[in-house]
Structures are given as structure tokens and as C-alpha cells.
Amino acid sequence: MVSMFVTAFIVGGLICVIGQLLFDVAKLTPAHTLCTLVVAGSILDGLGLYEPLIDFAGAGATVPITSFGNSLTHGAMAEAEKHGFIGVLTGMFEVTSSGISAAILFGFIAAIIFKSKGKV
Amino acid sequence: MKKGLLTFASRPSIAATGVTAGPLEQQSPFAPLFDKVYDDERSGLLTNEKGHAKLVEDACMIALSKVDSKPGDVDFLLLGDLVNQMTPSNFTAANLEIPYLGLFAACATSVSSLIMAALLTEAGMSQCTLAGASSQHNSIERQFRYPVEYGSQKPDTAQWTVTAAGVAAVTPNKAGNPAITKATIGRVVDLGMTEPLNMGAAMAPAAADTLQRHLDGHGTKITDYDVIMTGDLAKTGFELYKTLVEKAGMDTTTNFRDAGVEFYGNDSNFQAGASGAGCSSTVYFTDIYSKMMEGEYKRVLLIATGALLSPLSYQQKETIPCIAHAIELTMK
Amino acid sequence: MEGTIIRKVGLMMMSIILMLAACGTMNEDSIQIYNDTDEDIEEAKQVFENDDRLRKAVVVLHDDELLAGVTVGTFERFRKTKIEKDLKEKLEKAYPEVEVLVSADNKVVIETKKMTKIKDQQQLKKEIKKIKSLSEEQT
Amino acid sequence: MDEKKYATLEKKISPKPQIARNMFTAFVTGGTICLIGQGISLFYTTFFDFTERTSSNPTVATMIFIAMLLTGFGQYKKIAQFGGAGAAVPITGFSNAVVSAAIEHKSEGYVLGVGGNMFKLAGSVILFGVFSAFLVALVKTILVKFGVVSW
Numbered sequence: 091m092v093s094m095f096v097t098a099f100i101v102g103g104l105i106c107v108i109g110q111l112l113f114d115v116a117k118l119t120p121a122h123t124l125c126t127l128v129v130a131g132s133i134l135d136g137l138g139l140y141e142p143l144i145d146f147a148g149a150g151a152t153v154p155i156t157s158f159g160n161s162l163t164h165g166a167m168a169e170a171e172k173h174g175f176i177g178v179l180t181g182m183f184e185v186t187s188s189g190i191s192a193a194i195l196f197g198f199i200a201a202i203i204f205k206s207k208g209k210v
Numbered sequence: 211m212k213k214g215l216l217t218f219a220s221r222p223s224i225a226a227t228g229v230t231a232g233p234l235e236q237q238s239p240f241a242p243l244f245d246k247v248y249d250d251e252r253s254g255l256l257t258n259e260k261g262h263a264k265l266v267e268d269a270c271m272i273a274l275s276k277v278d279s280k281p282g283d284v285d286f287l288l289l290g291d292l293v294n295q296m297t298p299s300n301f302t303a304a305n306l307e308i309p310y311l312g313l314f315a316a317c318a319t320s321v322s323s324l325i326m327a328a329l330l331t332e333a334g335m336s337q338c339t340l341a342g343a344s345s346q347h348n349s350i351e352r353q354f355r356y357p358v359e360y361g362s363q364k365p366d367t368a369q370w371t372v373t374a375a376g377v378a379a380v381t382p383n384k385a386g387n388p389a390i391t392k393a394t395i396g397r398v399v400d401l402g403m404t405e406p407l408n409m410g411a412a413m414a415p416a417a418a419d420t421l422q423r424h425l426d427g428h429g430t431k432i433t434d435y436d437v438i439m440t441g442d443l444a445k446t447g448f449e450l451y452k453t454l455v456e457k458a459g460m461d462t463t464t465n466f467r468d469a470g471v472e473f474y475g476n477d478s479n480f481q482a483g484a485s486g487a488g489c490s491s492t493v494y495f496t497d498i499y500s501k502m503m504e505g506e507y508k509r510v511l512l513i514a515t516g517a518l519l520s521p522l523s524y525q526q527k528e529t530i531p532c533i534a535h536a537i538e539l540t541m542k
Numbered sequence: 543m544e545g546t547i548i549r550k551v552g553l554m555m556m557s558i559i560l561m562l563a564a565c566g567t568m569n570e571d572s573i574q575i576y577n578d579t580d581e582d583i584e585e586a587k588q589v590f591e592n593d594d595r596l597r598k599a600v601v602v603l604h605d606d607e608l609l610a611g612v613t614v615g616t617f618e619r620f621r622k623t624k625i626e627k628d629l630k631e632k633l634e635k636a637y638p639e640v641e642v643l644v645s646a647d648n649k650v651v652i653e654t655k656k657m658t659k660i661k662d663q664q665q666l667k668k669e670i671k672k673i674k675s676l677s678e679e680q681t
Numbered sequence: 682m683d684e685k686k687y688a689t690l691e692k693k694i695s696p697k698p699q700i701a702r703n704m705f706t707a708f709v710t711g712g713t714i715c716l717i718g719q720g721i722s723l724f725y726t727t728f729f730d731f732t733e734r735t736s737s738n739p740t741v742a743t744m745i746f747i748a749m750l751l752t753g754f755g756q757y758k759k760i761a762q763f764g765g766a767g768a769a770v771p772i773t774g775f776s777n778a779v780v781s782a783a784i785e786h787k788s789e790g791y792v793l794g795v796g797g798n799m800f801k802l803a804g805s806v807i808l809f810g811v812f813s814a815f816l817v818a819l820v821k822t823i824l825v826k827f828g829v830v831s832w
Contacts, residue, residue, distance in 0.1 A: 106711025109766030149718035162814035204753035357785030361761025
């Protein structure tokens with residue numbers, strides 16, 4: 091059980107180090123970096139490399155943004171397996187519905203509750 | 211290049227100054243000299259822009275109270291800020307009902323408005339003109355960079371926009387007050403800098419160019435001035451600016467200062483230092499102004515620097531054009 | 543100063559990784575089999591014992607269903623799905639007429655461990671069906 | 682002073698990002714956030730009917746909720762200034778992008794402000810995620826149809 095925590099910490103940290111390298115070395119803006127990582131996530135899943143990583147690292151692979159790309163692709167491929175080409179469209183948000191809906195919902199609730207301050 | 215040089219024979223004076231600042235600015239070494247300080251970024255109002263307008267209006271009223279006159283006695287109001295279409299300055303002009311000229315030179319507006327006021331006074335058309343510039347951290351941050359609460363890692367070259375407004379009342383020559391004697395209108399200089407989080411590097415060449423033209427045009431030397439203070443180059447820009455000036459064969463070790471470097475002291479929370487029209491105008495109208503009134507400085511050269519980019523020009527991969535206006539104040 | 547921190551942390555990381563890999567292999571008490579049918583459980587024990595990729599196994603054998611929750615070694619988790627398939631084949635060869643479900647998921651291990659203590663048949667059947675549906679779920 | 686000479690001068694004088702330090706802080710921050718994520722997913726597997734695989738959905742939702750609170754109280758930008766990509770890459774960074782844009786544009790009203798600007802930063806992530814997923818799934822389906830690859 092403890093080993094899951096350690097692997098999650100290490101794999102999560104490494105993915106963030108890659109993001110930091112994209113920030114500092116490749117001089118990408120945060121938005122570009124996140125898009126690159128999402129695309130990388132979905133390509134990795136296409137090659138079937140991301141699922142074993144989730145098995146190995148648990149939250150270390152599902153929390154970073156690469157898991158968003160992965161679950162989109164995974165849903166699309168799972169549905170495409172059953173229904174062919176149309177499945178690619180129908181299955182897209184099959185797996186990852188909670189991420190987007192939670193972000194939209196909590197974003198709006200935050201807009202109602204909070205007021206931004208400028209303190210450092 | 212002898213163009214863009216101004217000499218004011220009638221030596222218009224800065225009769226009084228009004229400076230207001232936000233909560234974060236209380237930790238600035240210049241804070242004791244501020245006339246009014248708010249404990250909330252929005253000075254208690256609903257939106258950032260409303261707070262920004264109140265900041266400017268209070269600064270104008272304070273400057274007027276020091277020359278004990280009312281908005282009705284003022285001939286011209288010259289204001290500028292960085293928000294889209296300068297709405298805070300426009301709303302202030304609406305409340306004060308003074309004939310209004312909106313000026314935009316980004317963070318160089320503090321000096322460009324002084325130059326325009328001096329010109330109007332020199333032409334004998336104005337007994338009292340209010341000239342000033344302002345900026346507010348929240349409204350600039352959300353317009354130029356990211357939402358305030360967004361967690362992006364600011365590099366060491368980033369600058370923190372100051373929440374402050376500085377306004378000066380310019381009148382025909384008055385003994386005992388700093389007089390505006392010479393000025394140089396800056397040229398737009400663009401040496402291909404593209405990183406909006408390193409504006410100091412983009413503005414440094416403009417400051418060096420204006421300094422060089424001012425000294426050559428008016429036939430003065432670095433040593434004639436007690437201090438040569440640039441607007442908001444901050445640490446990186448100030449280093450580059452000094453290097454450029456030294457390459458032109460001048461010594462920058464004695465009397466070179468920068469408002470951006472000094473505004474927040476040496477607090478690493480603010481990365482390279484301060485920026486914004488509020489930064490240069492407040493330091494000029496408090497620190498420099500009081501030191502001249504006390505006689506510590508006899509002759510100063512103020513070079514305010516401004517980056518003339520927009521969020522749109524950045525996204526369209528344009529480089530950052532910059533400008534720097536210079537003005538010379540003398541105590542007789 | 544930077545360099546020393548990085549070296550210290552690097553060292554710490556290496557030791558943790560070594561510790562993970564070196565965990566113990568299978569032994570007697572790490573296999574729990576609950577069997578209320580007349581099937582011979584010796585072969586199942588054999589299958590789990592000589593597979594050194596596993597660290598723990600909990601098996602419930604109840605009329606024609608066999609439910610096995612296994613925990614694999616840290617670095618074997620990369621091939622978790624393959625391990626599940628292997629064990630399923632072996633067990634199906636050993637018990638042809640029994641319906642086999644093998645899962646390396648934590649949840650299944652926890653639930654099967656609880657199930658070994660349930661006595662009444664009805665409850666047990668319901669639990670097994672619940673676990674089956676859980677492990678097929680995608681979202 | 683022409684552009685090239687000035688560019689080299691600027692490169693020499695502008696402070697470089699401390700790559701080693703930033704990598705270390707990103708590693709620690711990202712790791713801690715994923716550690717917390719692992720704790721939450723363990724919580725869901727033990728007390729609720731989620732397997733290890735399906736517990737990622739409620740975990741992501743809870744992390745987004747926590748990031749909303751941190752952003753609302755103005756703490757997230759401090760974590761991000763320290764952690765850099767360590768705070769931006771996890772799903773909390775995505776939630777921070779959505780929540781901060783929503784809070785920021787509240788002054789323009791809920792429909793035009795919050796509605797119009799909420800996905801100003803995070804929208805590109807969704808766009809490129811869906812587009813890349815579509816391409817990858819399409820390519821894979823074609824390959825499978827040609828029998829080059831099996832599912």
C-alpha cells in the first residue's frame with residue numbers, strides 16, 4: 091500500500107519536471123505546455139503505454155493533465171472497438187466526464203462566492 | 211539628431227504634487243511621502259477600474275488642495291493610464307469637469323504629460339494645469355497578462371505593476387518650486403525584444419537613446435545633473451541601460467537611479483521590481499520633488515520609459531516598441 | 543548550495559526505489575483460500591505459489607465461481623493486466639467447469655478478504671456478483 | 682546598436698531561469714499534489730464502491746474542488762510561484778486556470794464576463810485534447826481495419 095504512495099509521488103513529480111523543462115528550456119507559455127502534455131498523453135495512450143503507467147503509479151498518472159488526453163483517447167478507442175469509426179466520436183467524453191463538469195461547476199460556484207484580491 | 215528638443219524660457223514650475231497609492235505600496239521606502247494610501251486594491255469600490263479612477267481623482271484633488279484652488283480654476287487636465295482606452299482617466303475627467311487631454315505613452319505618460327503641461331504654460335495659455343499618470347495592479351495584470359489569481363510562475367525578469375497615481379500642478383514660474391527648463395520627446399525604439407515578461411530589456415535602448423539625444427541636443431553632460439532617474443526599467447532593464455550608456459562612453463556609477471528598482475526595496479516577492487505609470491510618477495512627485503524642495507537636488511533629469519505593446523500585438527508575434535521621454539527640472 | 547540538495551534528494555530517491563523492488567516474495571501465509579465446495583484447492587495454491595510476481599492472494603471458491611484478488615509486486619504492476627490473464631488461463635485449466643475471475647485491483651482484494659468471513663451463502667453470492675460488476679465498470 | 686548585438690547583450694545580462702532549482706521545486710510540488718491525489722483515491726476505494734481504475738474520476742473532481750478553494754482564497758498563486766509546473770501540470774492547475782478566469786471576469790457580469798471568459802486559459806487544453814484524441818483514435822481504427830494492429 092505504501093509503495094503506491096511512493097510511486098505516485100515519483101511519477102507525478104517526473105511528469106511535472108517535464109512540464110517545468112518545457113517552461114524553462116523550451117520557453118513555452120503555460121498554455122502551450124499544457125496542450126503539449128495533453129497531446130502527449132493521448133499519443134501515449136494510442137501506443138498503449140499510458141494504461142500500464144496508471145496501473146503502476148495510480149494517482150501519479152491520473153492527476154497530471156496527461157491523463158486528460160489519455161482518458162479522451164481511451165474512451166474514443168473503446169467505443170471505436172465496438173461501433174467502428176462513429177465510435178471515435180461517441181466515445182470521446184465517455185471516461186473523463188467528471189474532470190470537465192467539475193471544472194465548469196466549481197468555476198461558476200467560485201465566481202459566485204469569491205472576489206479576487208491583489209495582495210502578494 | 212537635433213529634432214524633438216524643447217527649451218522652456220519661461221521656466222514653468224511644478225507648484226504642487228498629489229500622490230495616492232494602494233495597500234501593497236505601503237512597504238515601499240517612499241511610503242511616508244505618499245499623500246493618501248488605501249488599504250484595499252479597489253479603494254472600497256466594486257470593480258478594479260472604479261478603484262483605479264478613484265485613485266486618480268483623489269490625487270488630482272490633493273494636488274489642487276495644495277495650491278488651494280478648485281477644479282473650476284484649472285485650465286487643462288492632462289492624464290493617462292494603461293487600461294483600455296484609458297477609462298479611469300476619462301471617468302476622472304468626467305467628475306472634475308476640467309478641459310481634458312488624454313495622453314497615452316504607457317509608463318512614460320508621467321513625463322509626457324508634464325512636457326505637454328509645460329508647453330501649454332510656456333505658450334501663456336494656462337495659469338494652472340494638472341498633469342499626471344497612474345496605474346493599478348489588478349486591472350493591468352488581467353488585461354496584459356493573466357487573471358490575478360492564476361498561478362503562473364513569474365520569471366526573475368518580471369515586474370509588478372504599482373497601484374498608484376501621481377499628479378502635479380504646473381503653473382507659470384514660481385520662486386522656490388522646481389522649474390521645468392528642458393525636455394526631449396522620445397523616439398520609438400524597437401530592438402526586437404518579444405518577451406512581455408522582460409519589459410526592462412525592451413525599454414532600456416529607448417532610455418539610452420533619449421538620454422543620448424538630450425545630452426547632445428542641449429549640450430549638457432552627465433555630471434551637470436545631481437541625479438538621472440529612469441522610470442520603471444527595474445533590475446534587468448537598469449543593468450542593460452547602464453551598459454548601453456557606458457558603451458557610449460559615459461560614467462553611470464555616480465548619479466544613476468531607477469524608480470522601478472527602488473520602489474519595493476529589495477523584496478524578492480516582486481522579482482525584478484516595479485513597473486507602471488504609477489511607479490515613475492509617484493517616485494518623481496514624492497522623492498525627487500521633496501529632495502528638490504529641500505535643496506538636496508539642484509538639477510535632475512527624469513527619463514520615464516514606456517513599452518508600447520498590447521496583448522493583441524504580443525499574440526500576433528510582434529516585437530515590443532518602446533519610448534522614453536526626458537524632462538529636466540532645476541531649482542534656482 | 544543547490545547542488546548538495548539535489549544530491550541528497552537523489553540519494554534518498556534511489557534508496558526508496560531499491561526498497562520497493564526488494565519486497566518479499568510469496569510464502570505460506572500470504573495465500574488465503576476460502577473454499578466451501580468439494581473442489582481440490584491444492585492446485586490453486588500451487589498456481590499462486592510458484593508465481594513470484596505476486597505478493598498476496600485471496601481466493602474465494604463458492605459453488606461454480608472462483609474469485610481471486612491478488613496483489614502484485616511494485617514493478618510488476620506495469621504488466622498487471624497480463625498477470626491477470628495468465629492466472630485466469632492457469633486457473634481455468636485447473637478447474638475447467640468453474641467460472642474464474644482474477645483481478646489485481648486493490649478494491650477486489652479488500653472485498654474478497656472481507657468475503658472470506660461471510661458465512662451465509664446468500665450474502666456471499668450477492669457479494670461475488672457485486673465484485674464482478676465493479677471490475678467491468680469503465681467510469 | 683543593431684538588433685543582433687543587443688540580443689546577445691540582453692542574453693548575457695538578463696538573469697537565466699535557475700533550471701536545476703525549478704526542476705527540483707516542480708518535482709516536489711507535483712509529487713506532493715499527486716501524493717494527496719493518491720490519498721484521496723485510496724479514500725474512495727476503501728469507503729465507496731470504486732475500483733482503483735474508476736476511483737480516478739471522483740479523485741479528479743475532489744482535487745478540482747480543493748484547487749477552487751485554494752484559488753478563491755488567493756493561496757494557489759503562491760504555490761504556483763514556488764512550484765511552477767509542479768502546480769500547473771496537475772489537474773489542480775487546470776482547475777486554477779478555469780476558476781481564476783471565472784473570478785476575474787465576474788465584474789463584467791455572469792453571462793458575458795464569467796461565461797465568455799471562463800475557458801480563456803483552459804479552453805485550448807480541451808480543444809487540443811479532443812483533437813489529438815480524435816486523430817489518435819482514428820489512426821488506430823484505420824490500422825485495426827487493415828489488420829496492422831489489434832485492439
